[in-house]
Amino acid sequence: MTPAVVSAPAGSDWGGVLAQFLLLSLLSIGGAISTVPEMHRYLVDQHHWLSNEQFSAMVAIAQAAPGPNLLFVAVLGWGIGGALGMLVTMIGILLPSTTLTLAAARWGEARRDTRGVQAFVTGLAPLTVGLVLSSGFLLGKPSYGNPWLLATMIATVLVCVRTKVNPVWLIAAGGLVGAFVG
Amino acid sequence: MSTPDTPLAPDAAAPPAPDETPSVLPEAAATGGQAQAEAARAPRSPGEIFRVFTRLALQGFGGVLPITQRELVERERWLTREQFLELLAVAQVLPGPNVVNLSLMFGDRAFGWRGGLAALGGMLAAPLGVVLVLTVAYAHYAQHPVVAGVLRGMGAVAAGLIFATGVKLLPALRRNVLGPAAAYAFAALMFGCIALLRVPLPWMLAGLGAVCFTLAWRRLKP
Numbered sequence: 001m002t003p004a005v006v007s008a009p010a011g012s013d014w015g016g017v018l019a020q021f022l023l024l025s026l027l028s029i030g031g032a033i034s035t036v037p038e039m040h041r042y043l044v045d046q047h048h049w050l051s052n053e054q055f056s057a058m059v060a061i062a063q064a065a066p067g068p069n070l071l072f073v074a075v076l077g078w079g080i081g082g083a084l085g086m087l088v089t090m091i092g093i094l095l096p097s098t099t100l101t102l103a104a105a106r107w108g109e110a111r112r113d114t115r116g117v118q119a120f121v122t123g124l125a126p127l128t129v130g131l132v133l134s135s136g137f138l139l140g141k142p143s144y145g146n147p148w149l150l151a152t153m154i155a156t157v158l159v160c161v162r163t164k165v166n167p168v169w170l171i172a173a174g175g176l177v178g179a180f181v182g
Numbered sequence: 183m184s185t186p187d188t189p190l191a192p193d194a195a196a197p198p199a200p201d202e203t204p205s206v207l208p209e210a211a212a213t214g215g216q217a218q219a220e221a222a223r224a225p226r227s228p229g230e231i232f233r234v235f236t237r238l239a240l241q242g243f244g245g246v247l248p249i250t251q252r253e254l255v256e257r258e259r260w261l262t263r264e265q266f267l268e269l270l271a272v273a274q275v276l277p278g279p280n281v282v283n284l285s286l287m288f289g290d291r292a293f294g295w296r297g298g299l300a301a302l303g304g305m306l307a308a309p310l311g312v313v314l315v316l317t318v319a320y321a322h323y324a325q326h327p328v329v330a331g332v333l334r335g336m337g338a339v340a341a342g343l344i345f346a347t348g349v350k351l352l353p354a355l356r357r358n359v360l361g362p363a364a365a366y367a368f369a370a371l372m373f374g375c376i377a378l379l380r381v382p383l384p385w386m387l388a389g390l391g392a393v394c395f396t397l398a399w400r401r402l403k404p
Contacts, residue, residue: 025277025278027383027387028277028278029277029387031279032278033344033347037376037380038382056337057324057333057334057336057337058317059337060333060336060337060339061313061316061317061336063336063340063343064243064336065243065309066239066240066241066242066246067239067240067242067246067310068282068305068309071306071309074310074314075313078314078317079317079321086314094278096277097276097277097279097283098283098286098302101276101278101283101286102286102295102298105276105286105290115399115402115403119395119402120395120398122358122360123359123360123391123394123395123396123399124394125354125355125365126360126364126366126369126394127369127390127394128351129352130348130368130369130370130371132344132347132348133345133348134376134377135344135345136341136342136344136345136347137341137345137373138377139340140341140342140345142338143338149334149335149337150338152339152342154342156338156339156343157346157349160347160350161349167339168243170343171336173339175332176335177335177338178333178334178337179328179331182332182334182335
């Protein structure tokens with residue numbers, strides 16, 4: 001199969017992709033989803049390797065599948081360059097954070113009450129909230145031109161904030177709506 | 183141990199946030215100060231860790247964290263509730279996906295790096311296979327109008343789910359150490375710069391992140 005790309009990264013670009021994801025791994029305070037805006041900026045806006053619509057569809061695929069949300073990184077990697085792309089993005093996003101976690105787990109655990117760690121965690125909390133909202137906003141881009149999809153997105157936010165319904169049902173319902181009016 | 187009045191603690195009434203969100207669960211603050219009991223059981227081998235983590239990962243639709251808690255604490259009883267929340271709190275401080283960090287730390291404590299790899303592999307390998315099948319299918323049928331429509335509809339929901347996660351975290355900022363007004367302002371500034379102006383994330387973390395850290399550092403003066 002051919003990966004769904006607007007234009008594929010050339011051979012020499014893969015070093016840059018790896019560097020970008022290695023960096024994102026270290027910046028992913030609060031989870032992989034908080035790096036969505038930066039991945040979107042890099043893959044869609046800057047390099048045009050994916051369209052807005054492809055980017056959102058790929059994150060949706062990962063969300064519809066079981067497993068950690070992080071797997072959207074694998075799907076994006078596959079999308080820009082098949083197995084090689086997946087390998088590069090997954091190694092990039094996992095290597096620094098897992099190494100750091102193994103090295104720092106005991107260190108951080110012993111110092112979780114210290115002023116520095118507390119200032120880091122609480123001080124950056126507003127920024128991570130802003131990042132999560134940005135992720136949702138950017139992933140919604142393909143939906144803003146279609147009133148049905150926009151309504152679906154708004155309804156999802158309302159239902160999700162007010163109830164504890166399992167997200168998989170919402171995703172299934174979204175797929176159904178999209179089949180008719182997407 | 184986190185103190186019961188940790189400023190990041192979300193509203194006790196707020197619903198638990200999905201997997202990999204930058205929250206400290208309400209329970210973390212509520213139970214953080216209690217004495218630790220020992221877990222009832224321990225994993226016997228890295229292989230067993232791999233099997234249990236594969237099983238729980240494949241059940242986790244829309245976030246693995248709730249399932250991880252249920253399987254490790256309630257079903258396998260490898261961790262007490264307090265131990266689980268403690269691991270989670272550390273996982274949230276470190277960069278990287280929370281459940282991935284949590285898996286690594288759990289496996290590492292049990293069997294060193296082999297245990298860590300077993301937990302990580304179990305968490306990622308089987309779901310990766312599933313998601314790749316879906317991705318290949320998507321690439322095959324992306325041009326089909328109904329498939330494209332379904333994906334657009336699912337994409338709208340996925341965007342809404344993530345946005346809702348952010349909305350659910352907003353009340354947690356009321357008790358932020360920076361003060362509610364400043365915390366909301368910083369969240370809004372971050373949203374404006376990242377989502378609307380598309381400023382690269384490293385600049386924002388180096389700039390606004392440093393400002394927030396410094397302000398929090400001063401406010402936390404003992």
